[in-house]
Amino acid sequence: GAVVSQHPSRVICKSGTSVKIECRSLDFQATTMFWYRQFPKQSLMLMATSNEGSKATYEQGVEKDKFLINHASLTLSTLTVTSAHPEDSSFYICSVSGDSTDTQYFGPGTRLTVL
């Protein structure tokens, strides 16, 4: 399977700042990348789906101007949380797949804490 990394693994920031999270597919051409959010003791919730070179498709209730997703290459996608607030504190996980019907390989996640 694919090896997926995320950076940083943990980040603490002040309210109002922006945070960028990277998701890299180390050995796999990831035509599709998914971003999930997981609040404590809850299941993963899909935030958005991005295809390389295209704009991301956001799930209902996810603000695209707040959660900026860039999928510029087959090995890198970034999620930028703009003007972060304490309620954005969560565990953010990316996954990659080769195409829309392939299995998904998950990154290790990034824990964001907004003070």
Add this chain to the structure above:
Amino acid sequence: KNEVEQSPQNLTAQEGEFITINCSYSVGISALHWLQQHPGGGIVSLFMLSSGKKKHGRLIATINIQEKHSSLHITASHPRDSAVYICAVEETSGSRLTFGEGTQLTVNP
């Protein structure tokens, strides 16, 4: 009612016991995934299946498409199996995954 329901929510077992986690879903699917989430949060994909049964080491996953039900079995459980096990379905309408709420498994030595 959630589209994907898992049972039990919490499970405590003694080392060596046979463990079963169940997943029921209500939508049409093209595949079902079993995931393992470690205490630190990292997620590992254990199985993806669309029919029948798959085995990997001490783990066995089965699915019954007609009954919309899947089970994950762990034989000879070990404390290192302690984790959250998540069932996720891939709907036939696309690749989007819908997740169950997870089963917290604790295996005591």
